[in-house]
Amino acid sequence: MPYLDIIIAVFSSYLIGSLSSAIIVCHIMRLPDPRTQGSGNPGATNVLRIGGKKAAMITLLGDLLKGVIPVIAAKCWGFDPVALALIAFAAFIGHLFPIFFRFEGGKGVATALGCLLALNLPTGLSWMATWGVIALFFRYSSLSSLTASVFAPIYIWFFTHEISWTIVIAIMSFILMIRHRTNIAKLMRGEESKIGKKK
Numbered sequence: 001m002p003y004l005d006i007i008i009a010v011f012s013s014y015l016i017g018s019l020s021s022a023i024i025v026c027h028i029m030r031l032p033d034p035r036t037q038g039s040g041n042p043g044a045t046n047v048l049r050i051g052g053k054k055a056a057m058i059t060l061l062g063d064l065l066k067g068v069i070p071v072i073a074a075k076c077w078g079f080d081p082v083a084l085a086l087i088a089f090a091a092f093i094g095h096l097f098p099i100f101f102r103f104e105g106g107k108g109v110a111t112a113l114g115c116l117l118a119l120n121l122p123t124g125l126s127w128m129a130t131w132g133v134i135a136l137f138f139r140y141s142s143l144s145s146l147t148a149s150v151f152a153p154i155y156i157w158f159f160t161h162e163i164s165w166t167i168v169i170a171i172m173s174f175i176l177m178i179r180h181r182t183n184i185a186k187l188m189r190g191e192e193s194k195i196g197k198k199k
Contacts, residue, residue, distance in 0.1 A: 013070035017094020021062030043106035067114020142183035
């Protein structure tokens with residue numbers, strides 16, 4: 001695969017990732033800018049707080065597809081595993097630092113999951129199962145996401161033995177930890193909100 005094609009694909013993936021679903025959905029539905037309300041995070045959880053379940057579900061789907069579409073398209077185009085890893089990472093980084101929205105992005109969980117599902121379906125499903133089990137027992141969305149993300153590199157190595165994917169997913173998981181540092185601090189203090197519980 002020519003290097004120019006890979007560069008174009010990676011850049012295109014970043015641009016797709018930069019389409020902030022939360023901001024776009026809130027604008028279309030005439031809701032406040034999620035960067036100025038609630039937690040200030042342009043993600044599905046914050047949209048749920050300020051706009052309700054419908055807006056949050058649309059946002060979640062949009063963020064998920066930002067990871068799925070570039071990777072699936074690249075697979076169909078015949079890109080090799082290393083290129084696919086870079087394309088997935090670019091979509092993730094686009095969500096975190098969107099060029100269209102002053103680089104003010106979300107935490108990246110849904111887009112990372114979209115990348116996992118597109119790279120290797122069993123890995124993505126394992127991530128979702130882990131999230132579900134932790135959420136069922138502990139009722140913390142952030143803890144569920146972080147736990148599932150910690151196991152993600154293990155899952156993708158187990159199912160694919162593709163080193164480039166494992167490395168990229170490990171890096172993404174580490175970044176997710178950093179992006180959730182305030183949630184981690186709240187969890188340690190016992191101040192994190194539980195699923196279904198209003199503040």
